[in-house]
Amino acid sequence: MLTNNAASSGPAIVVEGVTKTFAPIGGGARCRALDHVSLTVAASEVVVIIGPSGSGKSTLLRTINALEKVDEGRIVVAGIEATSPKANLQTLRMGVGMVFQHFNLFLHKTALENVMLPQIIVRKKSRAEAMEISKAFLDKVGVLDRGDHYPGQLSGGQQQRVAIARALAMQPQVMLFDEATSALDPEMVGGILDLMAEMAADGMTMVAVTHEMRFARSAADRVVFMDGGTIIEQGAPEDIFDRATNERTRKFLSQIH
Amino acid sequence: MSTSALQVAISVMPALMAGLVETLKISAAGIVVGSALGLLLGVIRGQQFRYASPAIGFYLHVLRGTPFLVQLYIAYFVLPSTGISWLKWDSTTAALVALSIYTSSYVTEIVSGGIRAVPAGQWEGAMACAMNRWQSLRYVILPQALKLILPSLAGVYVNLIKATSIVSVVGITELTRQGEISILRFPADVLLIYGIVAAIYFSYCFPALKAVEWLERRAARGS
Numbered sequence: 001m002l003t004n005n006a007a008s009s010g011p012a013i014v015v016e017g018v019t020k021t022f023a024p025i026g027g028g029a030r031c032r033a034l035d036h037v038s039l040t041v042a043a044s045e046v047v048v049i050i051g052p053s054g055s056g057k058s059t060l061l062r063t064i065n066a067l068e069k070v071d072e073g074r075i076v077v078a079g080i081e082a083t084s085p086k087a088n089l090q091t092l093r094m095g096v097g098m099v100f101q102h103f104n105l106f107l108h109k110t111a112l113e114n115v116m117l118p119q120i121i122v123r124k125k126s127r128a129e130a131m132e133i134s135k136a137f138l139d140k141v142g143v144l145d146r147g148d149h150y151p152g153q154l155s156g157g158q159q160q161r162v163a164i165a166r167a168l169a170m171q172p173q174v175m176l177f178d179e180a181t182s183a184l185d186p187e188m189v190g191g192i193l194d195l196m197a198e199m200a201a202d203g204m205t206m207v208a209v210t211h212e213m214r215f216a217r218s219a220a221d222r223v224v225f226m227d228g229g230t231i232i233e234q235g236a237p238e239d240i241f242d243r244a245t246n247e248r249t250r251k252f253l254s255q256i257h
Numbered sequence: 258m259s260t261s262a263l264q265v266a267i268s269v270m271p272a273l274m275a276g277l278v279e280t281l282k283i284s285a286a287g288i289v290v291g292s293a294l295g296l297l298l299g300v301i302r303g304q305q306f307r308y309a310s311p312a313i314g315f316y317l318h319v320l321r322g323t324p325f326l327v328q329l330y331i332a333y334f335v336l337p338s339t340g341i342s343w344l345k346w347d348s349t350t351a352a353l354v355a356l357s358i359y360t361s362s363y364v365t366e367i368v369s370g371g372i373r374a375v376p377a378g379q380w381e382g383a384m385a386c387a388m389n390r391w392q393s394l395r396y397v398i399l400p401q402a403l404k405l406i407l408p409s410l411a412g413v414y415v416n417l418i419k420a421t422s423i424v425s426v427v428g429i430t431e432l433t434r435q436g437e438i439s440i441l442r443f444p445a446d447v448l449l450i451y452g453i454v455a456a457i458y459f460s461y462c463f464p465a466l467k468a469v470e471w472l473e474r475r476a477a478r479g480s
Contacts, residue, residue: 067381067385089384089387089389090387090388092387093384097385098385100381103382104379105382106379106382106383106397107379107401108397117386118388121392122388163382167385
């Protein structure tokens with residue numbers, strides 16, 4: 001694929017000095033969600049971001065596919081400058097799959113149609129081709145037999161599988177997971193995490209925001225701890241979980257277990 | 258009495274039917290143009306653009322805070338007196354412009370409300386799949402908004418059909434005006450003639466209500 005050329009030469013994601021503020025509801029000083037954050041993710045690397053709620057980890061993830069505009073700084077994904085005003089966001093997002101906490105499946109479409117729609121609209125595939133690809137991906141994530149169901153007729157775990165199939169079917173170079181298991185019933189979490197671990201093993205470049213520390217420990221190449229809109233500490237999973245040097249990291253990790 | 262009532266009814270019927278045809282034409286044009294304008298403005302307003310959305314809000318408030326009759330008078334009597342040549346409208350044009358704008362104000366609010374009622378996650382899901390704003394709107398947001406919009410639109414259309422009776426004041430011989438003319442012919446049968454006129458309006462509005470009810474049920478099956 002042509003779009004892969006730029007990615008193969010350098011890091012998959014470069015985030016440089018990114019600052020993002022939000023106007024609070026009801027006025028007042030703008031709240032700083034990200035404060036000069038820099039992060040580089042190599043191709044095929046699996047980065048897990050952990051941290052307390054409000055630490056800016058989801059915001060950081062959402063700046064990578066330009067769902068959030070940044071105030072300052074530069075983001076390059078697969079060779080495309082996401083923060084450039086001239087960036088073609090559609091091209092950028094074709095290379096970046098995203099999985100949300102609340103799935104965000106198209107509610108008026110069946111599971112199969114959910115996977116097919118972006119293939120047809122964005123990738124300009126024929127209906128037949130889109131259907132073939134979509135069925136293959138639904139099969140891969142284990143919900144091919146649910147293809148005719150609407151999102152409302154599926155369990156949370158099944159919906160998230162469809163959402164993962166929808167993202168993967170676009171053949172992204174990078175996958176972003178924004179608390180992909182937080183809204184699931186406990187018995188559904190393991191299956192989704194296994195699926196994510198499988199993707200990681202297949203060499204997918206992944207950035208995942210999660211509260212699942214066991215997943216972070218087993219699947220991550222690197223764990224990033226964020227607090228107050230900045231990266232406090234990062235390193236190999238065992239360095240963060242067993243030998244964290246920063247007081248805030250240690251305090252956070254002691255609180256979650 | 259009953260034979261004479263029947264005779265009156267039969268003799269005014271051709272005039273009332275001619276009036277109904279006029280009413281059908283005016284209301285159909287008002288529905289088409291008003292809906293198109295309302296859809297366009299509603300789609301813009303529903304997305305909360307910084308300048309366009311408040312500007313459209315102002316347009317809506319002005320239109321909804323003034324009586325239709327006054328709007329019609331402005332379109333027919335005031336605008337032509339400005340001396341601007343393209344604003345010199347005949348009564349039909351003035352009536353159509355006034356009806357379309359009046360209808361658009363309600364359609365705009367319904368469409369923008371329907372768009373805003375679709376959860377923000379649907380936009381994000383579409384955008385994350387690399388759809389642009391227009392594709393997201395066309396394939397993800399509007400189909401879901403439409404379900405919420407249809408029943409309210411029925412009410413607007415029925416209101417519009419009834420509002421066409423007001424355009425008789427600028428000299429359009431639609432159904433109500435034809436009724437008034439018929440009453441001049443048969444002054445003793447005011448009740449009968451207005452009764453027939455009301456029955457004709459009802460037989461036009463009622464199927465319109467039913468049709469949208471059917472559409473609503475059909476759309477609801479999707480979920």
